[in-house]
Amino acid sequence: MTQPTSKYSEEILRRVDMMGTVSVQELSQIMGVSDQTIRRVTRPLAERGALSKVHGALVSTKSALDPPFLSRMSLNREAKVAIAHAVVEIVQDGDSLTIDTGSTSAFIAQMLRKRRKLTVVTNSAFVASTLAMIPGNNVSMAGTQLRDHDSASFDRSAFQVVERAQVDYCVLSASMVHPESGFLIHEQCEVDMAFAMMNCASRSIMAVDASKFQPQARKPALRQPKLNKGDILVTNVTPPDAFRHMLAELEIQIAD
Structure with a gap:
């Protein structure tokens, strides 16, 4: 269980940082996993500040650079x-x-x-x-x-x-x-x-x-x-x- 969760975490963070914000539903469709899996994996990510969760959306916490x-x-x-x-x-x-x-x-x-x-x-x-x-x-x-x-x-x-x-x-x-x-x-x-x-x-x-x-x-x-x-x-x-x-x-x- 630990290994796939880690793989999902990296993929989720990469996509959220790339897109800026994305709904749980859309991300589950992109990755081919259930909404529940996205919510379960992102809970600890949000707790440690790697991303934010707002109104069913996942939001990158990375500061934008240059542009x-x-x-x-x-x-x-x-x-x-x-x-x-x-x-x-x-x-x-x-x-x-x-x-x-x-x-x-x-x-x-x-x-x-x-x-x-x-x-x-x-x-x-x-x-x-x-x-x-x-x-x-x-x-x-x-x-x-x-x-x-x-x-x-x-x-x-x-x-x-x-x-x-x-x-x-x-x-x-x-x-x-x-x-x-x-x-x-x-x-x-x-x-x-x-x-x-x-x-x-x-x-x-x-x-x-x-x-x-x-x-x-x-x-x-x-x-x-x-x-x-x-x-x-x-x-x-x-x-x-x-x-x-x-x-x-x-x-x-x-x-x-």
């Missing part, structure tokens, strides 16, 4: 996984959506691997590659030229692809939330892409973790598009009272 996008994915990782889990409960098999390039959106894309027959339009190569090989999915990569720090595209063709779409949801993220200015971000091209994604979606989902409600060392200067009445905010804590007026018309879902 800024991967570094951002390592920040507040458990909160982002919880948010991703909540978003996936909103999106159902067969839905269509656009997804932006934020690190939280990357976790959402990983969790969306449990869904089937999705139609996805994204300007993120990470999101596109995560979802493209799921059987039945229809994934469109918007754009041709990728940024070096996050593999996202904002060229003319990226906007053309998004503007031709018509989807159920758009999934957005932000760098900071301000009680008066709203959802903020650093780059104008990201604001423009958010407008394009919202315009082709029936409903928007804004996914931000609790840290975004706090002042940032480098304050973003650009406003994201204002969300519409009935759009959804998914976060991992109840927003502070100072944000109550700004968020009054939104459906707020707290991932715990």
Whole structure:
């Protein structure tokens, strides 16, 4: 018993570190073992800190190195996984959506691997590659030229692809939330892409973790598009009272 468990442990850690986060069910299918085996083997791994377990998902505890996008994915990782889990409960098999390039959106894309027959339009190569090989999915990569720090595209063709779409949801993220200015971000091209994604979606989902409600060392200067009445905010804590007026018309879902 000890030997196969050791082999499973090494394989599980390798795959979790490679994927960042993966559900117990998906990992059991990949490895060809039962969910119970995955849970049994990962229990001691989690106890010694080799990985984390959040909402039925296994999360790598390794710090990301060098690429800024991967570094951002390592920040507040458990909160982002919880948010991703909540978003996936909103999106159902067969839905269509656009997804932006934020690190939280990357976790959402990983969790969306449990869904089937999705139609996805994204300007993120990470999101596109995560979802493209799921059987039945229809994934469109918007754009041709990728940024070096996050593999996202904002060229003319990226906007053309998004503007031709018509989807159920758009999934957005932000760098900071301000009680008066709203959802903020650093780059104008990201604001423009958010407008394009919202315009082709029936409903928007804004996914931000609790840290975004706090002042940032480098304050973003650009406003994201204002969300519409009935759009959804998914976060991992109840927003502070100072944000109550700004968020009054939104459906707020707290991932715990």
